[in-house]
Amino acid sequence: MKPITQKELVVGYFKDNPSREIKHAEIVDWLIAEYKKRTSEVFRDPDRQIRSLHQSGFLIKVDKGVYKYDPDSVTETALHDFTQQQKDAILKRDGYRCVMCGRSEAEGVELHVDHVKAKDKGGAATISNGQTLCAMHNYRKKNYKQTEAGKKMFIRLYEQAKEIGDDEVMKFCEKILTVYENCDVNGHIEWRK
Known part of the structure; x- marks a missing residue:
């Protein structure tokens, strides 16, 4: 039997509960317990899988921390990432520094190329919609507007x-x-x- 992936487990749960508004805590608790039971491994970041499915159009975000799967509303949006050439151009344009704090890899930070307007909000993978952020500011941007x-x-x-x-x-x-x-x-x- 082929082992189940984390994404398959999340998709399966929502497909087994169509059109039901599911609170974050319920789905996360179930995913962690079920993944452990099936694989003996820890499901470290279920939030990322849920967010990714929402961003791609598979899930509807009903309210803060509440998602639902509506088989009639799945839009499966194609989310485009930057090419390596675009990433290189954005990093060069921004001086290989985080545009928020000015730190660089020489100062021990990891740099990310980020969409200014988020992919799931229609942001294109263009150089003008890209910015260099350190890992900390990229994480914060994802958690705050x-x-x-x-x-x-x-x-x-x-x-x-x-x-x-x-x-x-x-x-x-x-x-x-x-x-x-x-x-x-x-x-x-x-x-x-």
């Missing part, structure tokens, strides 16, 4: 400048964070002067 990651970055920079008394950087950050406030962008993320 990019504007949230940016606001949090400027809040951190402001706090660091305040600790060392760097008035110039504090004023710079205040101006940018005031723009966030004036435009009512990410108001749920608070900062204090």
